[in-house]
Amino acid sequence: MLTPWGDFAVTDAHVHFLSRSFFSALGAQAGKTAEQVADSTGWVLPPEDPAELAHSWAAELDAQGVARAALISSVPADEASVESAVAECPDRFFGFFMVNPLEESAVERVQIALRCGLHAVCLFPGMHRYAVSDPRAEAVIRAAAAFPARAVFVHCGVLTVGVRQKLGLSSPFDMRFSNPLELHSTALHYPGLKFVLPHFGAGYLREALMLADLCPNVYLDTSSSNSWMRYEGLDLKTVFRRALDVMGATRLLFGTDSSYFPRGWNYEIFEAQTRAMLDLGISTTDARLILEENLPRLFQR
Numbered sequence: 001m002l003t004p005w006g007d008f009a010v011t012d013a014h015v016h017f018l019s020r021s022f023f024s025a026l027g028a029q030a031g032k033t034a035e036q037v038a039d040s041t042g043w044v045l046p047p048e049d050p051a052e053l054a055h056s057w058a059a060e061l062d063a064q065g066v067a068r069a070a071l072i073s074s075v076p077a078d079e080a081s082v083e084s085a086v087a088e089c090p091d092r093f094f095g096f097f098m099v100n101p102l103e104e105s106a107v108e109r110v111q112i113a114l115r116c117g118l119h120a121v122c123l124f125p126g127m128h129r130y131a132v133s134d135p136r137a138e139a140v141i142r143a144a145a146a147f148p149a150r151a152v153f154v155h156c157g158v159l160t161v162g163v164r165q166k167l168g169l170s171s172p173f174d175m176r177f178s179n180p181l182e183l184h185s186t187a188l189h190y191p192g193l194k195f196v197l198p199h200f201g202a203g204y205l206r207e208a209l210m211l212a213d214l215c216p217n218v219y220l221d222t223s224s225s226n227s228w229m230r231y232e233g234l235d236l237k238t239v240f241r242r243a244l245d246v247m248g249a250t251r252l253l254f255g256t257d258s259s260y261f262p263r264g265w266n267y268e269i270f271e272a273q274t275r276a277m278l279d280l281g282i283s284t285t286d287a288r289l290i291l292e293e294n295l296p297r298l299f300q301r
Helices: 020-030 034-041 050-064 079-088 106-115 135-145 162-166 180-189 205-214 227-231 236-247 267-280 284-298
Strands: 011-017 068-073 093-098 120-123 151-154 194-197 218-221
Touching: 011 050, 011 079, 011 284, 020 034, 020 050, 020 079, 034 162, 050 068, 050 079, 050 093, 068 079, 068 120, 068 284, 079 093, 079 106, 106 120, 106 135, 120 135, 135 151, 180 194, 180 205, 194 205, 205 218, 205 236, 236 267, 267 284
Parallel strands: 011 068, 068 093, 093 120, 120 151, 151 194, 194 218
Antiparallel strands: none
């Protein structure tokens, strides 16, 4: 992809893989079929075979000039969909999957998924209402740490799921469990395991940067519109500058938070973030790290 710094093999660290299972799971909560969920949202209903959805994403990334992307399963127990996508296009996708540690089979599911080649476990403490220090969450993290070149994605800060609002579903999330500093002792305890916090900490920028400063195995992804900035009166340029000042460019992962069709890959996010970095006068070397190199390096042995 052509960027302001040259032609880069851009990698996206944050793309939601909304499989048919995702539509069915939401529909079950809303008393709707998967087809009715698609009608209510205006989104394209994905094919039943996740391999077909993987090819749709590969074609979309080709059209946009994006080299690789991390695909995130967005409901618990849907890791098989991402496994199928990664197996179908192993040179295009990294596989991330959501786990709820409070579920009885969580550790076993993590072990199986990582053994099958997926790359990162995704934890949503605020969504599923548990502390990272909960022994059940710690067991999941310990299981991930047993596999080399894997990561744990931990969503902190503000969490909104727009599709739930469209379907009239409540979101009984608990932000008491969303502070990045809750991860401090765990990140220290597993120095060989990489931890990724999306959206610059999603409203906890100060805390996320404190954590990253103290723990060199903590990374931030830049994804989404970062609408949380309005809480602190920040703009994207300032957020990037503060992150670069504290942790440098080697632990920032470019992401868009793309998710559904027909919108596809969210070029507007790419444009806004590259404009902010360009305004900062970021070097070609640092831009390449953020936009191209850091995500693949996360999973190198």
